[in-house]
Amino acid sequence: MKKLRFSILFIAAMFSMTSCVDDLNVTPEDDDTFLSEEFFASSPNSYKQALAGVYGNLSLTGATGSGSSNLQGIDAGTSQYGRCLWYLQDLTTDEVIWSYENDAGTRELQRNIWTADNPILLGMFSRTMLSVSFSNEYLRQTTDEKLQARGVTDTQLLADIATYRNEVRALRAYAYYVLMDLFGKAPMVTENDPINFRAPQAERQELFSFIETELNEVLPNLKPAHSNEYGRLDQAFAHMVLAKMYLNAEVYIGANRYNDCITECNAIIGANAYTLESNYLDNFNADNHTSSEMIFTLQSDGIVTQNYGATTVMVNGEVGSIEQNGASLGVSTGGWGGALRLRKQFVQKFDGGAFDFDTRKTIISGDRPIDITSIANQGQGFVITKFSNKTSAGVNGSNQTFVDTDFPLFRYADVLLMYAEATLRGGNGSATTALDYVNQLRERANGGTSGNISSGELTLDFLLDERARELHWEAHRRQDLIRFGKYTGGTYNWAWKGNSLNGVAIPSHLSVFPLPNQSIAANPNLIQNSGY
Template identity: 30%
Template structure:
């Protein structure tokens, strides 16, 4: 048994990023630029970590940006409005909210490039590993990279459907579309083959890298969505994967919900199964607070930067938080705002005209102190552009999410909270759902008992009955802004529903997957566009 002691944000995530260059999936034969050779490299765990670094730094690049935008801004959970033109940006955000995106959408392209660059980086690093001597280090780290590759494939298959299976490093063959069934089978096979060689250890030594728990959680996600992906329900298989995690006793619900996402989150949080490590200075890319917070929140959270005041939630989603004792309410900012003492109002010195640019009185220049009040419902002044205005009333539009709590130590817009992709609460909810959908649990657990574990932690009364609709609402409250909302809406048959104060009403079913970017079709003539686009 060997141990590795990376720093909190994981040395592998930033080390030797030049060892393996990340390129798009169409550039399959890029050389590995490295001074290292099998004769002088990859003999110790630390060296394997260093060589693996680009795989993890690539994950960090867009998981909290373009990928998150596709998975959340396309749903009822999150929206970016324009403020007198600010953040209109050619309607790229509005296209996601209204389900009117096309193959030229920037986030559609960036997320594709990010995911397939990750896959290519895995392929090239695995090729480097093949030239090293066999041993325990090589076996484990090869399994970890195969699992990371499977994770990238899962995220891409979930977004784009019939994606290419990229050839192994060294091949010059341009990949063609594979069916979702083929990609599903490949991911399943890779995870099952890698699982025995992954570490069962859950500690600071393995944090941020795939473990057996990671592979099982990803299998649970794969099987839970199998009916959507391949038209074959696999709920009993999903339960088996969840049971492997539960019976391992390696994970448990954190006592405090907000601790899972705090600036100081990390390997000490027993609920985290797999997270993408970030650091405000050395491993950047998490800008949740920058986008979510009103500019005047700088003083409330003692920030060293001014937030951008962009991302909000739709009122229909916020209305799901009905119980005042629910500790998950702490992730939202709504209504009149105060400093952290809870008593001192946040006052904005302005004028009557500055408060409301529509004010027509002769005394528009009269000074006023406005007590900041974040509205629930969004009032659009130009609905076609999602514009709510940029005066003080416009800036105060919308409920804000601070699940990834603001990092007061950051000197930039980046923050140090690790982004949680897989966690134990999700596993419990997935198992409950799989049982409700007809899966068989040899352990005899009930969906009600599983969901009530979540509710007990949230300090709300236990449910007495449970069905798919009430479970969906519980998932909504528990999993908000974690990048799974689009996945959930599709699985629960709610993707074509109306939301966004009635503004999102497009019910085109082909939009359950995104288009292949135009740039990629131009680079690779073997690929065919997804139907409908």
């Protein structure tokens, strides 16, 4: 059990969270308390409890256990934020494959044949818009006028609420960043709009500008990097979202913002608040909240926050059907019976003697064939053991199904790689520094300089592969492949891409996901993405 668990407050704050797929705005009813006038007036502690509820939407799906969902008509397993994000960013790429294709939505995603009726797309869109809705209602309930009417005069509480409001605005900006990246558009609604407002559609340019403005406005008033309590965001979080947005700006808005990406990376690096964890795998175990590398995580606790989120899925799914290696990962011996395996093209990123001692290579091959000719055959394809439900001291997590391992949404290693890439793409960074940052990661992976590269070896193609080696299964791969022009089309194919054993070209419109049909039906202002 983690000593500092901001997520413990999630439970109290989420008991009365309700929403509706129709509009995804928070509409308090007579028997509701969360984000209602009565809730905020009940206690000075309610402001922080409600804040925890806004954060909680990133980890939990409902208030009555792992199978509950506060989204009407949407299953908990297809609407948990981290799991949906991981499915869309990694399962649709060359990194991983899911054995059980009868699980709703997975077959279409991993074969790149999804439609606007895919339930996981609905879960992701709805869950992320719910973050927007919760954020908006929190901001409505914490205005100066509301606080004055409730007689809130305590100076410290007022200062805390001001900080909470800035964090909520940053969370809302992050939600819109995710929607912009995945769907290319979203309904734009803020706290200044009425509840149940049928919001107008915002395209990428408008979303980009909104996110950029919001984060830059709140950033000076957020807590300094690595100074907030664990589980809450700070200035480094805002810099990270901006850096990733600027790195991908040519995809989003057709603009070169690499200098700005480097500026944001430098702000995180220059804060001197983060260092590379000495042991790479300590970033992915049951006590990874202690890592010096974590900028922001999705919290997981096997007792307090039981859910079928990304890390529970990954650790249980890593257990090989042949190897039965769950005990070594801190879960049941059989895990989920070989649910997850590696596609051949990812495995080949670690080919060659240079990676024999690379700690990032946790691949198990055994007598397995590397090719997966039948997705249903769990004995085909290599498996991996990157994530674990054991602590750095080898102690099992608190539960052998629901893991204690937090999902590393933003990690310091990514900052170093973004700096290097933005520099190679023409940004005003230092080439010498870029090489040093990449070699820091390789030295950590190899326990010395044996894996270091020269300046001539530092190319964009190398960086794309290095990002896969360093950041695999951390929900970056789809975004990376799109930025490098290797996701759609046939420049780079992988096993089962385009529903073909050896991979085929896929059309360009698949670089964004379709808006869910149910969301369009609920809001006539939304127009489907081209090609769907």
